[in-house]
Amino acid sequence: MKTKLSVLSFCVYILSSCVAVSFAQDAKTYFNQGFEYYNQGKYELAIADFDSALIINPKCAEAHYNIGVTYVDQDKYELAIAAYDSAIKINPQFVTVYYNRGITYVKQSKYELAIADFNSALKINPKYAEVYYSRALIYAIQNKYELSITDFNSAIEINTQYVDAYFYRGLVYHKKGKSDLAIADWKKAADLGNSQALNNLMTIYNINY
Secondary structure, three states: OOOHHHHHHHHHHHHHHHHHHHOOHHHHHHHHHHHHHHHOOOHHHHHHHHHHHHHHOOOOHHHHHHHHHHHHHOOOHHHHHHHHHHHHHHOOOOHHHHHHHHHHHHHOOOHHHHHHHHHHHHHHOOOOHHHHHHHHHHHHHOOOHHHHHHHHHHHHHHOOOOHHHHHHHHHHHHHOOOHHHHHHHHHHHHHOOOHHHHHHHHHHHOOOO
16 A cells, blocks of 8 residues: 555645645745655655745645655654645545545554545545555455455456556455456466565465466
8 A cells, every 4th residue: 555656746746736826936945845855755854844835825735735745754644644634624625635644544544534535535536546446455454355346346447457456356356265266366466567476376376377
């Protein structure tokens, strides 16, 4: 459930959108500096700059979002959730915030809150493959295998190259005793470069693929 790269790429997008709203060169400077500090792992400096951007434009949901992402990287989950809450209060349609807040709840093992956020994200964007995948993992943890498979199916329908979805759907099929389906999924995952799928085929089913 690692999302750091997608989060970073999204931050590049929201950087320009927030600055376009503020029309302030200082806000742009703070955002750029904050993003650079984030990339350098200088999280306190990044948060300080995002806070400075908020002083200029208090309604910038993206700044709150960036602060939340930065707190997650420091394992400060309650602070991250508070920042995400602020972003959603400003922009209730900010789909990525629901997803990332859901991931943060997963890190705290607050699965029902995570599912609620994933449900909200899917209402806004029914084609969000990562959300289906993440919810499927929770259902698998809860031994709700049919719900898990349904969500993995949706993720794969949206993204046919979703290697982790094939791998974990295969794991669920294996737990359900559906060996043929598990083998098929692990072969597909192996084709897409998942070495653990190859290992499972060999150690569990004695298949040298």
